Amino acid sequence: MTSYQPETAILSLGPDFFDPVEAAQFPQAILRFRNDRAAAQVGLADLSDAQWTDHFGRFTPLPGSLTQPLALRYHGHQFRNYNPDLGDGRGFLFAQLRDEAGRLMDLGTKGSGTTPWSRAGDGRLTLKGAVREILATEMLEALGVHTSRTFSVIETGEKLVRSDEPSPTRGAVLVRLNHSHVRYGSFQRQAYLQNHDGLHRLVDYALTHFAPAASGPTPVAALIDYAVQGAARLAAQFMAAGFVHGVLNTDNINITGESFDYGPWRFAPAWDASFTAAYFDHSGLYAFGRQAEALQWNLYQLGNALRLIAEVDEVKAPLETYPQRYRSALCDAVLGRLGVRRLDPDADGALVDAVQAALVATQMDPDRFFFDWRSGMRRGASPAEHHYSHDAFADLIRLLPARTNTPPAHAYWADDAPCTMLIDEVETIWAAIAERDDWSVLNDKIAAIRRMGEAHAQA
Incomplete structure (x- = not known):
């Protein structure tokens, strides 16, 4: 231990x-x-x-x-x-x-x-x-x-x-x-106060404790490069998980690129770019399909804060790498959840595009899709069978055979249905506690989630 x-x-x-x-x-x-x-x-x-x-x-x-x-x-x-x-x-x-x-x-x-x-x-x-x-x-x-x-x-x-x-x-x-509670907003405060020394101290603290391997022509460039990588990874992982955080403000994004502080979150029941989690997000600013954009916007606010102690090029150059880093991270996340092999960037991107196109066209449950097609091959009969005969799945089914891995061995993949966390189940779990002080439903769900995690962790 x-x-x-x-x-x-x-x-x-x-x-x-x-x-x-x-x-x-x-x-x-x-x-x-x-x-x-x-x-x-x-x-x-x-x-x-x-x-x-x-x-x-x-x-x-x-x-x-x-x-x-x-x-x-x-x-x-x-x-x-x-x-x-x-x-x-x-x-x-x-x-x-x-x-x-x-x-x-x-x-x-x-x-x-x-x-x-x-x-x-x-x-x-x-x-x-x-x-x-x-x-x-x-x-x-x-x-x-x-x-x-x-x-x-x-x-x-x-x-x-x-x-x-x-x-x-x-x-x-x-x-x-x-790993850290240092937020983008921590840097914004120092910039707002015109505290050059405070910004330098915060940059040094972040590099020393969170990103000792970060590289760049200057400390500021190295830190922004590290932040861009973390934000691109997080946005991609949200998409692959079908997750909507709901409140991606700059005070809710930390420099290590970890998601935290969960308020009105939701898992999307379908691959719907407009799906929102917060009832007060009237414009859909933090909708499912806009989370990558939101995190990029936040990165630019971090860059604006660090401009107080850096030249434009130190800030601009790493920020401009976000789109390609997000695209690569999305391939990692989607193909990782699908459990299939990577080939080359172009082919990987084409497969991810095919996954998204099929899920958008059919509006099927994404958890069911990733469960049914784990390792790139169909398992048994599925309640989503009618979706897989849809024309939108043709490209995906054509591309998958080159990616198939060894069939997953964990017993989870033989279950009748995937482990999910849609809002109705959240409310059911809470109702058991609120109405009967019954914590067994929550504890059972945690055990089921961790079992699924074990299954996903296996190659």
């Missing part, structure tokens, strides 16, 4: 980047979810439930890490409107530590109480929101998406009032494990 390796690297940035805060005092601390798989990777799996609750429900500091939680300061574009009044409003950086690969990792919170950046909010998280984040992160991890992981959920005994779900509703505090 990985040994516990505490860190305090964030302190090297200095006090301009965070505010020391106190965690809320909750009436209760009922452990509802602990991610021992993730905990093993950072040396914390041996904690007893009592110790776990003490650290992640009452926020007693982890030995050797931060002695006080830090609410991080940042700005951001929210639906492309700049907001200089942001920052951790219902969360904080609780601890830093190393994982089994030696990477610096953050343990951050959601629902841990008010901070100087709460802006009239109560700093709390609903239990339903916490359950939804468990489901999103588990499903995305299983599908190979670069995501934060839900580390802990503890019910707090509070009754919260919300406008978007029946109230009063139960409260919770969540802890997530990330």
Whole structure:
């Protein structure tokens, strides 16, 4: 098991980047979810439930890490409107530590109480929101998406009032494990304040701890190049997973290219470019088919911030590589989920185009398609059979024989149906908890998702 390796690297940035805060005092601390798989990777799996609750429900500091939680300061574009009044409003950086690969990792919170950046909010998280984040992160991890992981959920005994779900509703505090909580908006804040030294420090921090192998003619060019690669990969992985994050603002995108902070997310029931997750996204800015564009736009805002300490060409050159990097990453993601061999870029692109064309034309369930055609060959009879005789599948069926791999061996691929996470099932899982305090439905679903992840991980 990985040994516990505490860190305090964030302190090297200095006090301009965070505010020391106190965690809320909750009436209760009922452990509802602990991610021992993730905990093993950072040396914390041996904690007893009592110790776990003490650290992640009452926020007693982890030995050797931060002695006080830090609410991080940042700005951001929210639906492309700049907001200089942001920052951790219902969360904080609780601890830093190393994982089994030696990477610096953050343990951050959601629902841990008010901070100087709460802006009239109560700093709390609903239990339903916490359950939804468990489901999103588990499903995305299983599908190979670069995501934060839900580390802990503890019910707090509070009754919260919300406008978007029946109230009063139960409260919770969540802890997530990330490689970084440094956002694009962290750089935007320093640029807004015209803080040249702060930007230099933040660039050096990011390169040292997240991208030591990044290369470029200057540090800024190297960091943007690293960010472009991460954003292109994330956008492509969202598409292959059929996932819509819903709120891709610059304060919700971190420099390491990990998806995190799950609010109105959805998995798309069909390959529909206009499908949105957030009821308040009236223009479809963050719709399924616009996520790659959204992440590219965000990269340009990062570049604009770094222009304060860099020449135009240092910023422009790596940003212009985004389209081809996204295209390559989309081939990796789609063909990886399909479980077929790569050939050459042109042929790979043609196959991905054929997949998308077939899914758009038939509007069939993409989870069923990837399940039925795993390794590039049809399995048995399928309820989607009528779709596969559609003319739109002709090109795809013609291209697949050159890609077929060994038939998948994991028992998952012999199931009657794929593991999915559409909104109706999310609501069913929550109803069991809300109406009967039955957590078995959630636990069973997590086990099923992890089993699917094991199947996808096998060559």
